[in-house]
Amino acid sequence: MQSAANGEKLNFQDIVDVRQLQRLMDLFYKATGIPVGIIDIDGRILVGTGWQDICTEFHRVCPETRARCIESDAYIRSHLFEEKYVQYKCKNGMWDIALPIIVGEQHLATLFVGQFFYADEKPDIEFFRRQAKEFGFDERAYLEALNRTRTFSREQIRDIMAYYAEFVHLLSDLAYNNLLLARDIRIRRQTEKALRQSEEKYRTLVENTPDMIICFDRDCRHLYVSPSVKKIADMPPDQFTGKTPGQLGLPDAYCGFCKQSVKAVFDTASSVEKEFDLETPGGGLSFNWRFFPEPDEKGGVVTVMVIARDVTHRKKMEEERANLHIRLLQTQRLEAIGTLAGGIAHDFNNILSPIIGYAELASDDVTGDSETSAKLSEILTAANRAKKLIQQILTFSRQNVPERRPLKLRSSVLEASKLLRATLPATIEILHHIDDTCRPVMADSTQIHQVIMNLGTNAWHAMRETGGILSFSLNEIRLEGSDDIPGKMAPGDYVRMTVSDTGHGMTPDIAERIFDPYFTTKENGKGTGLGLSVVHGIIKNHGGSITVYSEPGKGTTFNIYIPVITEKYSVIPPRHDSEMEKGCERILIVDDEEQIVRMMRLMLERFGYHVTSHTSSPDAVKCFRARPDQFDLVITDMTMPRMTGDMLARELKAIRPDIPVIICTGFSEQLNEKEAEKMGADYFMMKPVIKNELSRIVRKVLDERR
Structure with a gap:
């Protein structure tokens, strides 16, 4: 609290109107017969009502019995914070119960209920006779005072203390609010005004609480409603009095809910707590409803009090937390996919390397128009498609950097639809309406392929x-x-790619959300909700836009706009075998995969190079150390047992600093061209190794070292 920080001592009577509190307690005592007192931490009695004669005329007067009372007070104060409330039977034979009154974080006063007897234990008359004789009391008057002492059942005491717990909580909030208000007005001449505001705040607190407070009789008629009842009905509180929810024309579900809950409290004399939603003039709201009995002196239920708290915001926050948890799980799932993608890429590219390499070598050995040549060409086409598939997986897991080049979308559409045709059932007919004159766009072919496949699959x-x-x-x-112009695109020329279907379509509210991350209409476990979000991101990163139009029962149409290339561009024609760059230098190859070593050796020897190969890094170091000047270039794999490619490169350059090194890998998160350069490598090459690319890179690295 601010007062503690300022070193000030707070007095309960300075922040609460004890006179009005006294009047309130007097009225409550007349209504319930429950004796109560409020004593500050210095022992001063601030409020007292209904104190028993046996206490005020006898026990608190005699020094010996007053010492017992003080001992009881001390015990209660020392145990105040161990339970919700503390009760103690003093040595004078009477019961006291107390609740601490906390304002902010300070204990300023204590509410006492007592003295009384429990109904299930009869007073020991002989004990009190002996006590009267021991302390010199008038026995007759003392026993008459004893007979006037109140008796409560334990259930009543629990209900009384439950009420006082709420009352003390309310009183503490009031006192704390009064304190904050008083702190804002520190000028002494405004103290009276501040106190009046505090009194007014106290008087109106219950009436202005945001919680709905309702009192029902046995027939579910409203005996009292707080002004906040306007949350469920557009009518003043006084119109509720004496009427049931049904007579007020409130929703049937609410009427049944109230009737059932009120009946349950009257039948069981126990509290009922439920959550129930209402359609109100301001929209749908969620409430927490607490129905609790108001008992009479015999323990019967007189009325049912209700506190209804608006928990709409809380439930919304709980839903948001649940959604965040789902998103976290999805993110963790994507991280796992990313890790798996890297492992798949490395192993799969190592497998593809000898397939593509040996197919290219075999193609060189056969005539161009033979049946064998055609079969080898199909093998290379399939292998290259597998290579692109790995690139798509890495792109999805964000471990691959897109490469944008001039691209005619016609080839991408036809290739993707051909792949879709092979996977979709015969009940799906695929049609093409393609303008062959469309100019190229600057795009990553793998990502465009991913977009088309995703939309086709959807x-x-x-x-x-x-x-x-x-x-x-x-x-x-x-x-x-x-x-x-859709989205925020600039005016200009665009290639529009349209993907449409005649499926079940979507409602407008779903169509508005389909590009949101994690949104999916598929069954649980059958979709991540990321496909169209990724599509949207790809098109946006290409400087384009994507729109959707759909009607239930009429299908869905996606329109994708990508700007055409307006400046001049050049397309590098593919190299032919006759254009392979050759040489006669000496090359050391190191890779733990025997198939890849043999394949690369055959390729390089066909280019005219002299090749030495090893499948062990330590053996390669030993060979190089024995003849460091006998090699012009080293080509090494990255991931190898005992000594990785970067370690090998550093070892070889320690022997001969000017030796050029090319590092190859199927996939590595840590390895790219910049990182390879930091490791001492002169070039970085991804597997699977393509013959044309190997020829060009080897020649390039060797020529740069001349």
Whole structure:
């Protein structure tokens, strides 16, 4: 609290109107017969009502019995914070119960209920006679005072203390608010005004609480409602009095809920707590409802009090936390996919290397128009498709840097639809409407392929049960007017790629959210909700835009806009075997995969190079150390047992600093061209090794060292 920081001592009577509190307690005593007192931490009695004659006329008067009372007070104060409330039977034979009154973090006063007897234990008359004789009391008057002492059942005491716990909580909040208010007005001449505001705040606190407070009788008629009842009905509180929810025209579900809950409290004399949602004039709201009995002196239920708290915001926050948890799980899932993708890429590229390499070597050995040559060409096509598949996996897991080059979308659409045709059932017809004159766009072919495959797969899901038509359209358009331009694209020439289906379609609210991360309409476990989000990100990163139009029962159409290349560009023609760059230098190859070593050796020897190969890094170091001047270039794998490629490069350059080194890898998160350069390598090459690329890179590195 601020007062503690300022070194000030707080007095309860300075921040609460004890006179009004006294009047309130007097009225409560008249209504309930419950004796109560409030004593500050210095022992001063601030409020007292209904104190028993046996206490005020006897026990608190005689020094010996007063010492017992003080001992009881001390025990209670020392145990105040061990339970919700503390009760103690003093040596004078009477029961006291107390609750601490905490303002902020300071204990300022204590509320006492007592003295009384429990109904299940009869007073020991002989004990009190002996006590009267021992301390010189008038026995007759003393026993008459004893007979006037109140008796409560233990259930009543629990209910009384439950009420006082709420009352003390309310009183503490009031006192604390009064304190904060008083701190804001420190000028002494404004003290009276501040106190009046505090009194007014106290008087209106219950009426202005945001919680709805309602009192029902046995027939579920409203005996009292707080003004906050306007949350559920647009009518003043006084119109509720004497009427049931049904007579007020409130929703049937609410009427049944109140009737059932009130009946349960009257039947069991126990509290009921439930959550129930209401459609109110301001919209749907969620409430926590606490129905609790108001007992009479015999323990029967007189009325049912209700506290209804608006928990709409809390439930919304709980839903948001649950969604965040789901997103966290999805993120962890993606991280796992990323880790798995890296492992797959490394192993799969190592497998593809000898497949592609030996297929290329075999193609060189056969005539161009033979059946064998055609078969080898199909092997190379399939292997290259597998290579691109790995690139797609790495792109999805964000471990691959996109390469944008001039690209005609026609080839991408036809290749992707050909792959879709092989996987989709015959009930799905694929149509093409492609304008062959569309100019190229600057794009990453792998990512565009991923976009088309994703949209095609989504279309299949929409037509899986009924079949239908999947259409791909491609045309070039000019966007000029603001009404024609989707998103925030600039006016200009664009290639529009349209993917449409005749599936079940979407409602507008779903169509608005399909590009949101983690949003999916598929069953649990059958979709991550990331596909269209990734598609949206790819198109946006290409400087384009994607729109969707859909109607339930009529299908869905996606339009993708990518700007055409307006400046001059050049396309590097593919190299032919006759253009292979050759040489006669001496090359050391190191790779723990025997197949890859043999394949690379054959390729390099066909290029005219003299090759020495090893499948062990230590053996390669030993060979190099024996003849360091006999080699012009080293080509090494990165991931090898006992000594990795970067370690090998440093070892060899320690022997001969000018030896050029090329590091190859199937995949490595830590390795790229910049990192390879830091490791001492002169070039970085990804597997699978393609013959043309190997020829060009080897020649380039050797020529740069001349």
